[in-house]
Amino acid sequence: MAPWALLSPGVLVRTGHTVLTWGITLVLFLHDTELRQWEEQGELLLPLTFLLLVLGSLLLYLAVSLMDPGYVNTQPQPQEEPKEEQTAMVPQPVALRRCRYCLVLQPLRARHCCACRRCVRRYDHHCPWMENCVGERNHPLFVAYLVVQLAVLLWGLHLAWSGLHFFQPWGLWLRSSGLLFATFLLLSLFSLVASLLLASHLYLVASNTTTWEFISPHRIAYLRQRSRNPFDRGLTHNLAHFFCGWPSGSWDTLWAEGEAEGGSSQDV
Numbered sequence: 001m002a003p004w005a006l007l008s009p010g011v012l013v014r015t016g017h018t019v020l021t022w023g024i025t026l027v028l029f030l031h032d033t034e035l036r037q038w039e040e041q042g043e044l045l046l047p048l049t050f051l052l053l054v055l056g057s058l059l060l061y062l063a064v065s066l067m068d069p070g071y072v073n074t075q076p077q078p079q080e081e082p083k084e085e086q087t088a089m090v091p092q093p094v095a096l097r098r099c100r101y102c103l104v105l106q107p108l109r110a111r112h113c114c115a116c117r118r119c120v121r122r123y124d125h126h127c128p129w130m131e132n133c134v135g136e137r138n139h140p141l142f143v144a145y146l147v148v149q150l151a152v153l154l155w156g157l158h159l160a161w162s163g164l165h166f167f168q169p170w171g172l173w174l175r176s177s178g179l180l181f182a183t184f185l186l187l188s189l190f191s192l193v194a195s196l197l198l199a200s201h202l203y204l205v206a207s208n209t210t211t212w213e214f215i216s217p218h219r220i221a222y223l224r225q226r227s228r229n230p231f232d233r234g235l236t237h238n239l240a241h242f243f244c245g246w247p248s249g250s251w252d253t254l255w256a257e258g259e260a261e262g263g264s265s266q267d268v
Contacts, residue, residue: 010131031180033163053152060145069135070121108251124210146198153191160184208238230255
């Protein structure tokens with residue numbers, strides 16, 4: 001590995017996240033919080049549970065950050081010609097668009113990420129904190145990471161508050177609890193961001209849409225001038241397909257079914 005590869009944005013971001021995670025955990029253990037009190041009393045179950053949650057959140061973070069989010073095959077594929085037996089009465093699949101950057105035919109719901117320099121299937125967004133895209137393959141893990149991370153942050157917030165004793169003189173308090181108070185403020189900010197992210201992504205999952213589709217439907221050919229989301233099949237179906245991959249099916253099929261439903265409702 002070249003030396004400059006160790007200074008790539010991805011390595012720096014992931015290293016920073018790992019150091020910050022364990023640094024905050026260490027602050028919570030070193031100060032007079034409930035964690036330290038449990039440890040001194042020999043009650044190790046809760047401290048070990050907290051450490052396992054922290055480790056779990058870190059492993060999920062690295063998994064989402066390092067895995068393939070669903071890159072489209074970079075080998076250029078010729079666009080298929082429509083079959084002769086298809087008629088105007090049958091909903092036609094949306095025409096594939098050739099990416100102007102990597103020259104591949106983009107499947108439905110794919111988008112090119114300029115940061116990753118690849119097209120990503122069911123593109124949601126590029127996460128700078130992960131230094132990776134969130135797409136078809138890692139979006140479920142991303143939601144799982146947000147759930148675990150929010151649990152760790154809220155628990156850490158409670159632990160930090162338990163160690164702040166405001167009855168001490170100001171100067172003494174600042175020397176003994178200044179770092180813990182800064183940690184409390186940092187955890188408050190992270191908890192707010194994680195809560196908003198989790199709420200927004202649970203809404204997107206429940207409606208079978210993506211961040212990109214939700215923000216810019218007017219810029220997306222298969223959503224432009226559509227009155228409803230063609231991929232939404234109800235809460236249960238959407239959750240089962242997102243987390244379990246069942247029932248399976250191509251986005252083109254769902255889009256075509258949406259076209260048929262939209263056309264029949266207009267004919268009435």
